[in-house]
Amino acid sequence: AQRVTQVQPTGSSQWGEEVTLDCSYETSEYFYRIFWYRQLFSGEMVFLIYQPSFDTQNQRSGRYSVVFQKSFKSISLVISASQPEDSGTYFCALSGNYNQGKLIFGQGTKLSIKP
Amino acid sequence: DMKVTQMPRYLIKRMGENVLLECGQDMSHETMYWYRQDPGLGLQLIYISYDVDSNSEGDIPKGYRVSRKKREHFSLILDSAKTNQTSVYFCASSTGTYQDTQYFGPGTRLLVL
Numbered sequence: 576a577q578r579v580t581q582v583q584p585t586g587s588s589q590w591g592e593e594v595t596l597d598c599s600y601e602t603s604e605y606f607y608r609i610f611w612y613r614q615l616f617s618g619e620m621v622f623l624i625y626q627p628s629f630d631t632q633n634q635r636s637g638r639y640s641v642v643f644q645k646s647f648k649s650i651s652l653v654i655s656a657s658q659p660e661d662s663g664t665y666f667c668a669l670s671g672n673y674n675q676g677k678l679i680f681g682q683g684t685k686l687s688i689k690p
Numbered sequence: 691d692m693k694v695t696q697m698p699r700y701l702i703k704r705m706g707e708n709v710l711l712e713c714g715q716d717m718s719h720e721t722m723y724w725y726r727q728d729p730g731l732g733l734q735l736i737y738i739s740y741d742v743d744s745n746s747e748g749d750i751p752k753g754y755r756v757s758r759k760k761r762e763h764f765s766l767i768l769d770s771a772k773t774n775q776t777s778v779y780f781c782a783s784s785t786g787t788y789q790d791t792q793y794f795g796p797g798t799r800l801l802v803l
Binding site: 579606607608610612617618619620621622625627666668670671672675676677678679680681682683 | 721723725730731732733735738746748749778780782784788789790791792793794796797799
């Protein structure tokens, strides 16, 4: 069975601080990807970054990076120099080859960045 | 700019009425998806379309059907809507490869009274 868990339902940080959001997952596949999306208050889902399972290097995209611990089946999203505009709900999602290409989402973490 | 559009953005229907949700994309993506999101949950997959007239059920297809007659357009149909289909519906698209990034539309908020 495949499952994604985000145990932090909410989080907060001050403007300019680094924020870390955690995600754990279960899968029996060898090749998979973990995606991070942010849901804006309008409801729109915005793609942020992904980590392929076969890549040992942590991916980075602008102020977003991940800390990938494959052996523990966990991945964290790190947001550097957080800004109030980063507020929203962050979803971790798993995609593999044997599940029709669908994304399996976690429950999300609602992040608030205070000015 | 890669874009997925959804119409309408908001919809109120009465129980038993038919509902048509439309999705378009301008990226020539082969694969398109319909998800629904309910409060406190992530997104759940309703249907996948791998190309024109090539559709497959997702995890929660009951009560829904889909239509894809053009690559850029994917419709979700609720025949005789039920109150438990009140939700936010998202369309997404990706290239034909599994694990490729999915790009989401803005969502449609559907209320079934």
